[in-house]
Amino acid sequence: MKTATTSQPLHQLLAQRWSPRGFDPEHRLTDRQVAALLEAARWAPSASNTQPWRFAVAPRGSAEHDAVLAALSAGNQGWAHAASALLVVAAQTTAGDGTDRP
Template sequence: MTATNPPTSKTATTAAPLHPLLAERWSPRALDPRHELTVDQLTALLEAARWAPSASNTQPWRFAVALRGSAEHAGVLDALAPGNRAWAHAASALVVAAAETAAPDGTARPWAVYDTGQAVAHLSVQAQHEGLVVHQLGGFDRDRVAALLAAPGEVMPLVVLALGRRDEGVQLAEPFASRETAARDRLPLDQLLLPLQPVAVDPAA
């Protein structure tokens, strides 16, 4: 069973106003199989990631870009879980986001995964600004993707980003068609807040 996607707006319902780039960002699967990323767009996305904050400015994120139609794109696509391959083949680019978990001298970088997540978040906001979409994929064979990376040292693939432009006319099979039009949902804000235990402080200390 297939369905045609109607024009979709998924602006977040929030307790306080957000910047539209944040409120309107979501993760489509209906991608235009004809769209091609420009050099300027791709550069802007990677620059946004480059300027993310990181612990001690270690900048542990690494990106491998595979443009649709290339052997690299086919290799990354083949390493995705079947459910992701069903639609991600149309992505203008598949980008592997990886974390360098140890410095060149072998020193562990305990915040590398967190910092790489920040870089990907920056990239996703820039993509929204560019009129592009990002769908982050955790369903892939990490060993196979790691083998594709020409990277020295300890580099851990974390996520594959399907980049492109949403196409309202793309027909997705179920269950993806229903997910494309389903309302966005998040936990209420009060469920995300943790109380802090009071601690007695000696004023003389």
């Protein structure tokens, strides 16, 4: 297990986070796996219980995946093309009364 070298102690889950920036182009996430990931996101801290975000899933091989990939910078396209799915997250940054969300 690779652990980050940090100047301050970190929680184990953060210290062991690793981003290879490389994905197996043959691997496919199942619908059940995607649903589990989205369920975890749904339970994340929620901006005063407003959940001001939405998620769009673009599976590799779909027109949506191609569109999201085309919107990425060239550097990110270099690894993202092989991801089993790309997720787009949209957040509402203004509350219904016009005030900014923190």
